[in-house]
Amino acid sequence: MSQQPNPASMRNFLIVWLGQLVSTIGSRMTGFAIEIWAWEITGTVTTLTLVGFFSLLPSIIITPISGVIVDRFNRKLLMMVGDTVAVISTIIILWLHITNNLQIWHFYLTGAIVGTFNQFQSLAYSTSISLMIPKKHYTRVSSLEFLSGYGSNIIAPALAGYLYTVIGFLGIWLIDISTFIVAIGSLLFVSIPQPITTGNERIANIWHNLAFGGRYITTHKSLLALLLINLLFWLPHDIGDSLYSPMILSRTDNNTILLGSLASAAGFGGVTGAIIVSTCGGFRRKIKGILLGMMGAGISKIIFGLGRTPWVWIPAQFCSSFHFPLNGSSDTAIWLAKVPPNLQGRVFAARSLLLQIASAAGYLVAGPLADKVFTPALQSDGFLVNLLGWLFGTGTGAGIALLYVICSLWMLLVGWLGFSVRGLRNVEDILPDHDAEYSQLK
Numbered sequence: 001m002s003q004q005p006n007p008a009s010m011r012n013f014l015i016v017w018l019g020q021l022v023s024t025i026g027s028r029m030t031g032f033a034i035e036i037w038a039w040e041i042t043g044t045v046t047t048l049t050l051v052g053f054f055s056l057l058p059s060i061i062i063t064p065i066s067g068v069i070v071d072r073f074n075r076k077l078l079m080m081v082g083d084t085v086a087v088i089s090t091i092i093i094l095w096l097h098i099t100n101n102l103q104i105w106h107f108y109l110t111g112a113i114v115g116t117f118n119q120f121q122s123l124a125y126s127t128s129i130s131l132m133i134p135k136k137h138y139t140r141v142s143s144l145e146f147l148s149g150y151g152s153n154i155i156a157p158a159l160a161g162y163l164y165t166v167i168g169f170l171g172i173w174l175i176d177i178s179t180f181i182v183a184i185g186s187l188l189f190v191s192i193p194q195p196i197t198t199g200n201e202r203i204a205n206i207w208h209n210l211a212f213g214g215r216y217i218t219t220h221k222s223l224l225a226l227l228l229i230n231l232l233f234w235l236p237h238d239i240g241d242s243l244y245s246p247m248i249l250s251r252t253d254n255n256t257i258l259l260g261s262l263a264s265a266a267g268f269g270g271v272t273g274a275i276i277v278s279t280c281g282g283f284r285r286k287i288k289g290i291l292l293g294m295m296g297a298g299i300s301k302i303i304f305g306l307g308r309t310p311w312v313w314i315p316a317q318f319c320s321s322f323h324f325p326l327n328g329s330s331d332t333a334i335w336l337a338k339v340p341p342n343l344q345g346r347v348f349a350a351r352s353l354l355l356q357i358a359s360a361a362g363y364l365v366a367g368p369l370a371d372k373v374f375t376p377a378l379q380s381d382g383f384l385v386n387l388l389g390w391l392f393g394t395g396t397g398a399g400i401a402l403l404y405v406i407c408s409l410w411m412l413l414v415g416w417l418g419f420s421v422r423g424l425r426n427v428e429d430i431l432p433d434h435d436a437e438y439s440q441l442k
Helices: 010-042 045-072 075-098 104-132 135-163 168-187 203-210 212-219 221-251 256-280 286-306 310-338 341-377 385-392 396-418 434-441
Strands: none
Touching (some): 010 045, 010 075, 010 104, 010 135, 010 256, 045 075, 045 104, 045 221, 045 341, 075 168, 135 256, 212 221, 212 341, 221 256, 221 286, 221 310, 221 341, 221 396, 256 310, 286 310, 310 341, 385 396
């Protein structure tokens, strides 16, 4: 039997959040080390982007059923299973490294396994927020997620960039394992409530429920518009994001310390934005926060892509990351407010599925576009040298930077054009909050 929602408990949420923060720091350190190792071994963008692609592919396949499972089974247990699988995979990679058997394809395989279970873990976590926290705190709590993500960026990349040359993979992976243990331990001390289910929402209808999330979104046109604008924004973002490390490493002769410093600048920007949103509560009209955040990120990334020195990259990276808590916390607050808690697993899974498909498509095309099209175009004899060489320079990093700027311009235009879509602009007026709508669904 499902539990009745417990009174909102900020204490329980903060315990879980702190555990995930520690785990995220370890994971970011490991991910950073993987990027450096893979770039040094292969020197191609495609190798790095395939790690992200294979991490997403199984998750895409499992996402439709993950929403049904999260709405039916113990969410605390699902979160613990996700963390446990991640730590086991980390131990396997560590063993392969110690025995000198580690290869690139091992990251593809373990990334796929961890990505699958991480889908259950992250979905269980996100759908538990509305049962733990009062509605008035949705935006602030969502901003804490960005505080966690960007806060880990302040510490993890800079630390990993330094430790990679000191303790190598072995030390970094041991740190990662210890952080997962902290995350699992934090879950043991909290109670995470389950949503109320009704008689017509039993597991017997699992195949019917697989498509429920998609139908719910398509029948709520404003939510559909919100999802579409996010897809149009995150596709170019993820293409550009996969180009980030290769672009900097190729322009700085594999300067891992600078790469870590830039990631830390991103962390400071994200933390600053998250603190402001958490303190002030963000825009009263959340849709403005979403669209202005998109535009601000796009402008900052254009400047970043055009830069060639740390004096341009560092402030541009700070400003770019500053806008994502504003965008993301506003978006999450709308979905949490508009979708009833007992439906969030399936609805959020459908939303996550489409966003993951967009991300996977971005990772899949970014490498070949960079390696086969844009990099040759701005080599010394490339066909774009005379037209754009004065702006981007020449060489491997120049072609990657051109593609990065194109993606950033796309992000800016998506945010700007979003204000002209009435159903999107008025989403908060068109749709009632779930506490008003839920009584009608029953």
